[in-house]
Amino acid sequence: MASVSLPPFSRALVTGGAGFIGGHLVRALLDAGVEVVVLDNFRTGRASNLEDLPVRLVRGCITDRAAVRDAVAGCGAVFHLAALVSVPESMERIHECVSLNVTGLLVVLEEAAAAGARKLVLSSSAAIYGDDPEVPKREDMRPAPKSPYAITKLDGEYYCALFAATGRIETACLRYFNVFGPRQDPRSAYAAAVPIFIRRALEGRPITIFGDGGQTRDFVFVKDVVAANIFAASTAGLTGVFNVGYGGSVTIREIAERILTQTGGASVIEHADTRPGDVRHSRASADKLRAAGWAPAYTLESGLAETLAWYRAHADPV
Numbered sequence: 390m391a392s393v394s395l396p397p398f399s400r401a402l403v404t405g406g407a408g409f410i411g412g413h414l415v416r417a418l419l420d421a422g423v424e425v426v427v428l429d430n431f432r433t434g435r436a437s438n439l440e441d442l443p444v445r446l447v448r449g450c451i452t453d454r455a456a457v458r459d460a461v462a463g464c465g466a467v468f469h470l471a472a473l474v475s476v477p478e479s480m481e482r483i484h485e486c487v488s489l490n491v492t493g494l495l496v497v498l499e500e501a502a503a504a505g506a507r508k509l510v511l512s513s514s515a516a517i518y519g520d521d522p523e524v525p526k527r528e529d530m531r532p533a534p535k536s537p538y539a540i541t542k543l544d545g546e547y548y549c550a551l552f553a554a555t556g557r558i559e560t561a562c563l564r565y566f567n568v569f570g571p572r573q574d575p576r577s578a579y580a581a582a583v584p585i586f587i588r589r590a591l592e593g594r595p596i597t598i599f600g601d602g603g604q605t606r607d608f609v610f611v612k613d614v615v616a617a618n619i620f621a622a623s624t625a626g627l628t629g630v631f632n633v634g635y636g637g638s639v640t641i642r643e644i645a646e647r648i649l650t651q652t653g654g655a656s657v658i659e660h661a662d663t664r665p666g667d668v669r670h671s672r673a674s675a676d677k678l679r680a681a682g683w684a685p686a687y688t689l690e691s692g693l694a695e696t697l698a699w700y701r702a703h704a705d706p707v
């Protein structure tokens with residue numbers, strides 16, 4: 390795996406640092422000796438994700454220019470994770486989605502550039518590929534966003550490209566596929582499949598699958614997503630759009646069955662209506678980021694094992 394130690398910046402801003410991925414990223418940066426500033430308004434984040442970590446926490450919104458300016462001062466790198474993160478919620482709250490995912494990003498880009506930050510890494514999404522039946526998804530495929538969430542992530546990528554092309558700040562956009570790992574919240578109305586399945590399996594309650602369960606996903610362990618972020622921020626000249634996934638896929642039914650097997654759970658699997666905006670098949674081509682020198686340290690199996698161990702040890706994880 391490419392080294393993520395000794396990043397070429399001593400202070401970094403993590404927007405959305407109190408979230409699931411953000412909390413893991415903050416830990417990894419601290420472990421690498423980086424001073425961390427977190428900007429978060431706790432829209433979906435939780436204080437427990439940051440525990441008592443030695444970070445400077447700025448409680449504020451990414452659309453609040455003064456808060457962003459305060460948070461980004463002296464930062465060499467910016468990891469922009471804060472967003473309206475849910476596809477179903479974005480279908481209901483389009484304007485809020487645009488405000489947070491586009492206007493908020495623009496404020497962060499402008500303030501990061503003005504503060505002299507060298508690099509901004511945007512958390513983008515595989516949702517951009519939409520329902521194009523072609524797999525694996527390559528970065529040069531024509532985007533087909535199907536939700537306000539995906540449209541705003543694509544907009545964000547274009548703004549990042551614009552800021553890089555005009556020399557204001559170097560940017561890299563990482564299109565995460567389906568991220569899973571410890572501390573992912575199974576309780577929100579829009580929670581992801583893996584933590585819900587694990588929690589239900591551990592409690593012996595029914596597991597609900599939206600649709601027939603034949604939809605496929607490329608699940609990627611959160612620590613690999615974090616390492617990809619630090620790699621992108623640390624690699625001068627690495628700019629543009631990169632998939633972050635393993636290049637494999639499993640059906641939702643398979644992942645539910647694997648979790649049931651590994652937990653020894655007796656839950657039954659139930660089916661509910663397909664959710665609006667959900668895509669059918671999703672699998673990354675992971676070649677571009679690998680060619681740039683990055684490789685994952687985990688697999689679906691090892692990541693799932695670490696995740697299950699964590700949930701077992703934290704019966705009430707949120």
Ligand SMILES: NC(=O)c1ccc[n+]([C@@H]2O[C@H](COP(=O)([O-])OP(=O)(O)OC[C@H]3O[C@@H](n4cnc5c(N)ncnc54)[C@H](O)[C@@H]3O)[C@@H](O)[C@H]2O)c1
Pocket residue numbers: 404405406407408409410411428429430431432433434435449450451452469470471472473474489493512513514515564565566567568569581
């Ligand atoms: N989890 C995944 O599978 C996945 C997949 C693709 C992309 N992403 C992207 O990765 C990023 C992190 O996702 P996550 O899964 O950790 O979600 P999360 O909800 O746990 O984290 C998002 C964080 O952003 C904060 N936030 C939201 N709006 C804000 C605002 N206006 N101002 C300041 N802070 C705000 C939240 O409070 C939260 O702490 C997001 O940009 C998301 O779109 C996640």
